[in-house]
Amino acid sequence: MPETPTCQKCGSKAIEPRYEIPLCRRCRQAMIGHRIPDGILAIALLILVGLALALVRLPRLVEGGAAYQRGLAYEKAGEDEAAAKSYAAALRFFPDDTTVLAHLAIAYHRAGDDDDAQPILYRLVGRTMSGDLKQALGLCQKEINDRRASAQPAQDNAH
Numbered sequence: 001m002p003e004t005p006t007c008q009k010c011g012s013k014a015i016e017p018r019y020e021i022p023l024c025r026r027c028r029q030a031m032i033g034h035r036i037p038d039g040i041l042a043i044a045l046l047i048l049v050g051l052a053l054a055l056v057r058l059p060r061l062v063e064g065g066a067a068y069q070r071g072l073a074y075e076k077a078g079e080d081e082a083a084a085k086s087y088a089a090a091l092r093f094f095p096d097d098t099t100v101l102a103h104l105a106i107a108y109h110r111a112g113d114d115d116d117a118q119p120i121l122y123r124l125v126g127r128t129m130s131g132d133l134k135q136a137l138g139l140c141q142k143e144i145n146d147r148r149a150s151a152q153p154a155q156d157n158a159h
Helices: 025-032 038-077 080-093 098-110 114-123 131-158
Strands: none
Touching: 038 080, 038 098, 080 098, 098 114, 098 131, 114 131
């Protein structure tokens, strides 16, 4: 004679069918109404707060990224003044981003605005960046130095 299963919790013979774990209706209802532990609630709350903060910041990050991408497109098209404006807008969202600063300095220089490019070039000294950016920034600095050196004798002759 096969043994009839009993409730795993209270031993009752009136278990509910269709479930893998043998429990009676009263024990199953008691387990469903079990309170969620405080630690799990606290972790869930922290996750929700973090998600809310991320969602609040997301539009600003997207806007900054879009400004940076516009700058890249303008730079590629040779529109250096428009590129500089776009990179400056991106810098408001990413104020210390090395790549944005580097592209802004390059765009200022190519637009002929060495006075705005120079302080950014000084800010970038010692930062880690790609070899291409380093090379482009080095070329900008050399051209700025050459322009200033060639302008110096003209100023000296005027006095």
